[in-house]
Amino acid sequence: MNTILVVGLVFIVGIFLFIGYLISIYNGIIRLANIYKNSFSQIDVQLQRRFELIPNLVETAKKYMEHEKETLEAVILARNQAHSAAQALKADPSNAGAAKTFNKTEGALGASMGSFMALFENYPDLKANENIKALMEELTSTENKVSFSRQNYNDSVMTYNIGIQQFPQSIIANMFQYRDVPQLEVEDVKMREAVKVQF
Amino acid sequence: MNFFEAQYEAKQKTRNLLVLFFSSVLTVSVLIGISLSIYLKDSFDTENMVLTIFVYSSLGSFGFISIVSLIKTEYLRRNPSSIFTNLGGIEISGVQEDFIFEQYLNIVEEMSIASGVPIPSVYYLPESSINAFACGFDIHNAGICVTRGALENLTRDELQAVVAHEFSHILNGDMNLNLKLTGTLAGLLIIFKLGRLLLRSSGRRSRKKGNGAAGIGAIFFALGGIGYLVAGWLKSKISKEREYLADASSVQFTRNPDSMVGVLVKIMANVQGSQLKSSHVDDASHMCISDPTKSFFSFDTHPATEKRILAIKENYNVKELTEENLLKVRENMYSIQRERQDSLRKKNTKKEEIIGPESFKSAMAYLGPMFFFLNKLPQGQVSSDKSIADMIIPFMQNELDEIKNLNTDTKIHYLEAVVPFIRRLDSTEKEGIYKSLKEEVIKDSKIKFMEFLILSYLRPVLVEEKLPIKDLSSNEFYKYASMLLSYLYYEGDSTDINFIDLVSEEKSINFILKSELGYLNIMDSLKWLRFAKPKDKELLCKLAKKIIVSDSKISDKERLIFCLITQSIGVPGIALKDV
Incomplete structure (x- = not known):
């Protein structure tokens, strides 16, 4: 009689512990999913910030670079296109065409920003100018913030993916339909390189 | 380097070392128990008494160490930001005229994005050595500090690596970890000092008679001392693992191993190295980027710089770091420094048109x-x-x-x-x-x-106001939670369900009449609920959700309200559906 009671008690305690364990796994998955979702919105915030900053920067640069109107106008054009593409994507995130246009215009903006920064190489005097230096710093930082927010998103997606692929998390993840999330890719690696500023 | 792998390894090693650390404390307590019972065996005849002495003295010394460490931890926890000001750090905020500071602030923002840690308070220390440190017990109240030497001698990328290293210390909670270890060490040290005191006083009183106090003193003296040395050695090993972890995270955040290596080489080349002058430096040394002290008789908090370089780049030729080559690095550093100082000087003499901050x-x-x-x-x-x-x-x-x-x-x-x-x-x-x-x-x-x-x-x-760091007691928690939840209930769309029924599982939450509630109460409760225990916060979120969804529909406004509440009490990133 006593043994049955003990075995039964141990069994019940075991079941409780097991359920607690399952719950903690489930909560862990939710935490990881929240982190990556949160870092996605950060990209959005940084892109928005960049859209707001670019016209100001170009306006300032105009004062010093009268002859480079073309490049400056190209930057503004690319900015406006990327901006409207971003708006279109935001309105309908599931639209594959909008996503493609967004990636393309994003790439074009990055490239034109790259050539904008390369312009300063032609003006050695300008590079020593305090205002230009501050401007370059602002540009570098902005581009960094955009790419770091993407990187942070990819890192957290990776942590999440690994988290739900491991055993036994994978079983719970499958049960609640938590699937792998693809990482963001930059279309052209060279384009990314072009944006890097050398001091 | 494979930085994810390296981080995993460092975390694993820390865990093993922590087990060793706390078992060494336990061992010391048990050893004290054993030696005391052997020493006092002659005074008491019964076997039972010896066992009692063993149990009591083991438990007693373990409890003693725990209590001392708790007191010491609490003392250090009360003044976290004082570490910076003690060292002579100066806070940087607002619009910066100085280009170097502007860049520094930008880099801090970038790393906050890359690591997902909220932006900490930013300080700088007017010293010419290259170093940096961080402090903070949770990621929402952290600070970061860089020396003037680091700002002047490092390139933008290198400064980024330094800041990323410090962010890792904040993210991985190294300050908290170190605090606990320091507290425990203090406990062992006091046992050692107690033993010394007993030895001296009894020695002075009577040299001839080998009385009890001297023997007990000797036991405390020896075991406390050995325990302190072993635990101190383990603590330094743990601290070193955390450095490897921070280096690996720095590479993860910047994706640029070269810049971290560059920083380490420059520290080796710098005349002042990474040493700091301040006498309060010991408190912060484990959160620095490189050892700020140079003494023979203390445990290192950082691995040898060459080892750290090799951990980041396996194929780096450390033999190249000769005096000669370091001299070249030094010259290179001087030219960067001159350029930066020149631009400062130019700025002072020539007033240029300001773009507008x-x-x-x-x-x-x-x-x-x-x-x-x-x-x-x-x-x-x-x-x-x-x-x-x-x-x-x-x-x-x-x-x-x-x-x-x-x-x-x-x-x-x-x-x-x-x-x-x-x-x-x-x-x-x-x-x-x-x-x-x-x-x-x-x-x-x-x-x-x-x-x-x-x-x-x-x-x-x-609004700058200093709040004491404290844990909210359950009584206070229920008081403030009742105010907030009652208000939430009033503000929500009218439901037929009674407030008391909604929170029926929590008997301690009271319903407060609207006439007794003011906005100031809400402000107060939001202010203090930030200090509630994590479990209480979770409870609060759950109850708030229950009240919000009681009318079985969720409006945008309600989602926003929920988010603002969770943000204000310091549990950001929770969506309504996740609670």
Whole structure:
């Protein structure tokens, strides 16, 4: 009689512990999913910030670079296109065409920003100018913030993916339909390189 | 280097070392018990008595060490930011004239994005050695400090690596870990000192008689001393693992192993190295980027610089780091330094046309959307500080429609994005913003709940006030939670369900009549609920959700309210559906 009671008690305690364990796994998955979702919105915030900053920067640069109107106008054009593409994507995130246009215009903006920064190489005097230096710093930082927010998103997606692929998390993840999330890719690696500023 | 692998390894090793550390403390306690019972065996005859002595003295010394470590930990925890000011750190905030500081602030923002840690307070230390350190017990109240030497001698990429290293210390909670280890060490040290005291006093009193106190003193002296040495050695090993972890995380955040190696080489080449002059340096040495002290008789907190370089780049030829080559690095450093100082000097002599502080403009760009939460644009004549409203309106005019159409999630992220920009303003500007926001809120003589929540969310950033770090007791928690939840109940769309039924599982939550509730109560409760225990916070979130969804539909406004509450009590990133 006593043994049955003990075995039964141990069994019940075991079941409780097991359920607690399952719950903690489930909560862990939710935490990881929240982190990556949160870092996605950060990209959005940084892109928005960049859209707001670019016209100001170009306006300032105009004062010093009268002859480079073309490049400056190209930057503004690319900015406006990327901006409207971003708006279109935001309105309908599931639209594959909008996503493609967004990636393309994003790439074009990055490239034109790259050539904008390369312009300063032609003006050695300008590079020593305090205002230009501050401007370059602002540009570098902005581009960094955009790419770091993407990187942070990819890192957290990776942590999440690994988290739900491991055993036994994978079983719970499958049960609640938590699937792998693809990482963001930059279309052209060279384009990314072009944006890097050398001091 | 494979930085994810390296981080995993470092964390694993820390865990093993921690087990060793605490078992060494346990061993010391048990050994004290054994030696005492052997030593006192002759005085007591019965076997039973010996066993009792063993049990009591083991438990006693373990308890003693625990209590001392708790006291010491609590003492250190009370003054976290004092570490910076003790060292002579100067806070940087607001718009920076100096290019170097502007860059430094930008880098801190970038690394905050890369690591996902909120922006900490930023300090600098006017010393010429290359070093940096971080402090903070949770990621929401952290600080970061870099020496003037690091700002002047390092390139932008290298400074980024340094800041990333410090962010890793904050993210991985190294300060908390170290605090506990230091506290435990203090416990062992006191046993050692107690033993010494007993030895001396009994020695002086009577040299001839080998009385009891001297023997007990000798046991405490020896075991406490050995325990202190072993635990100290383990602590230094743990600290070193945390450095490897921080280096690996730095590479993860910057994706640039070369810059971290560059920093380490420059530290080796620098005349002052990474040494700091201040006498308070010991408190912070484990959070530095490189050892700030140079003494023979203490345990290192950092691995040898060459080893760290090799951990980052396996194929780095360490033999190249000869005196000669380091001299070249040093010369290179001087030229960077000269350039930076030159640009400073030029700036002082020649007044140039100022572009207008970009960061202030962008702060305004972020502040603008905030007014849209209130669904009204600030009018120039209403605002107490005209210049702020004047700046926002033209800047935001083009974006007005877009912002109105933003979804709730993006709105919340805008609000989060406001915070770092506001931090950079100086205190008069902050006060101005707070004042005009407050006027905006109370303008139409009725305060809306939502407006008030936004105001109390931003208040800690805008108004500088020092709050004591403390844990909220359960009584206080229930008091403040009752206020907040009752208010939430009033503000929600009317439901047929009784408040008491909604929170029926928590008997300690009371319903408070509307006539007894004021906005000041809510502000108070939001302020103090930040210090509630994690479990209590979870409970609060659950109850708040229950009240919000009681009418079985969730509006955008309700989602926003929930988000603002969770943000204000310091559990960001929880969506309504996840609770």
